[in-house]
Amino acid sequence: MAPLKSFVKYDGQSQFPLENLPWGIFSTAKDPSPRAGLALGDSIIDLKQLSSHPTILDSDESPLSAAQAQHLFTQPTLNAYIALERSTQSSFRSFVQRLFSEGDDRLATDDEWKAKILVDAKEATLHLPISVGDYTDFCASKEHTDNTGRILFGEGNVLEDNWFSLPIGYHGRSSSIVVSGTDVKRPKGISVPPNSNQPVYGPCKVLDYELELAFVVGGPSTKLGETVDLKDASMHVFGAVLMNDWSARDIQKWEMKPLGPFLGKNFATSISPWIVEIEALEPFKTAAPEQVPRPLPHLDEAGKGTNYDIKLFAEIRATSPTKDGAAEAEEEEGWTLTTNTNAKYLYWTMSQMLTHHTSGGCNINAGDLLASGTISAPYDLPDPTACLLEKTRGGRKPFTLDGEGEVKRTFIEDGDEVRIRGLCSRPELGYLVGFGEVKGKVVA
Incomplete structure (x- = not known):
């Protein structure tokens, strides 16, 4: 099976290809509120911004509504999201992979929203991703x-x-x-x-x-x-x-x-x-x-x-x-x-x-x-x-x-x-x- 291709360009030796998409909590100088993100190449997908998009998350394809995503991804830890059923998490992961794949034009051709959603990882501060209870x-x-x-x-x-x-x-x-x-x-x-x-x-x-x-x-x-x-x-x-x-x-x-x-x-x-x-x-x-x-x-x-x-x-x-x-x-x-x-x-x-x-x-x-x-x-x-x-x-x-x-x-x-x-x-x-x-x- 060939590697997935994204319209977000990254080196073939990147630790964070579309197949990975690890989860973290980050903030930026422009928006200092800690929030959820996914690493993709040298960028971070700002899930707070993604959940504010007027149409993408309210499609039948997304397992989370925009309102659900806004609630989950504006929190300073990932606990609420990772407490969901595995089937929902798996479906959302597949949804994001398709959304950022080469050939999907929902974001690829929208420079305004791409600029909002894709954050340069060098500009981000990374935080403890979860509140560890035990x-x-x-x-x-x-x-x-x-x-x-x-x-x-x-x-x-x-x-x-x-x-x-x-x-x-x-x-x-x-x-x-x-x-x-x-x-x-x-x-x-x-x-x-x-x-x-x-x-x-x-x-x-x-x-x-x-x-x-x-x-x-x-x-x-x-x-x-x-x-x-x-x-x-x-x-x-x-x-x-x-x-x-x-x-x-x-x-x-x-x-x-x-x-x-x-x-x-x-x-x-x-x-x-x-x-x-x-x-x-x-x-x-x-x-x-x-x-x-x-x-x-x-x-x-x-x-x-x-x-x-x-x-x-x-x-x-x-x-x-x-x-x-x-x-x-x-x-x-x-x-x-x-x-x-x-x-x-x-x-x-x-x-x-x-x-x-x-x-x-x-x-x-x-x-x-x-x-x-x-x-x-x-x-x-x-x-x-x-x-x-x-x-x-x-x-x-x-x-x-x-x-x-x-x-x-x-x-x-x-x-x-x-x-x-x-x-x-x-x-x-x-x-x-x-x-x-x-x-x-x-x-x-």
Whole structure:
């Protein structure tokens, strides 16, 4: 099948072709009200403006009336839209694809409305796309879990039997989820310094990133006490974002005896501003790893579990002061690749995570986030580890940043930036589906 063609021109290597159309919330200097938009090439489709068109949305072809669209797309979050039924969302996605296709003249030949509806992405400020009611972080990567266990507890450590029975997770802090570009303040907490057994309170000294994928819950809310069957789980997922689960390893290490992550994880979690709909990821489905032993029946996909072939990258850049003290370096300069992995390696699938989450009767709502946990790759691949704890073997093996001089790192220093990117590609399709990026700078 040939790639879709749009009258909006964009490069063949664009992350945001007509096949993608990821969702976000943006504003401009001309109109500072946050509102819904779809990324298309180097433009943003302003859905507030589209809903004000006198005829387009009131045709029989549109699944939403102009009044409905105006209500949904002028809100500062996408929650109301993603709470709609999947069938309505799918129909609206197809409607927009047709509307912006080459050969459809409803907008293509109307320069006045094109200028209103198509916003230059460079002129837009991107905002947190959803109001996150609840956030759960899983630990779905076998490679990451096994590797960190050996680093922290010795090479003889193996995964506990229960890890193979369920996708383990913890309830995170939704109030500290921030959008890409937000600075991250180095947290304070209680830790135990090396060669000591006395806890102290102070700034984190072992700050890390964790490369993750997070699924955005969509559709109508479930009821308390209701469970979601494995075969229906994907219908409760609207889309996915990139995530950096910033981690204060020294604080986390002390507080996880005997409970779980708390202050080591709740100071900031960054997500990308664009939500890629699950429908856009369908062509990139791939078989999930074999699960041995097979899980209990309510989580058993009988060897038919699927992941998504999403290439994932993490990079670090040390911000160097120039003579006048300002930050230097162009946007694409100075980055050191530290992680090269793929979402296809996740042991537990998106459907299993959601089904397990609801298996005790926990209700879910549109805008909830279910994160994968750190996604590391098999160890024989280059740069497979998705956090610095793994990459540096707990800080014992520093690495050198690219560029001039011998700048070494074990963990993240003040002034460092971390960038995570995600991309789907299959040569026979002739197009890419990208997530953009999630980026953050650590400040003292």
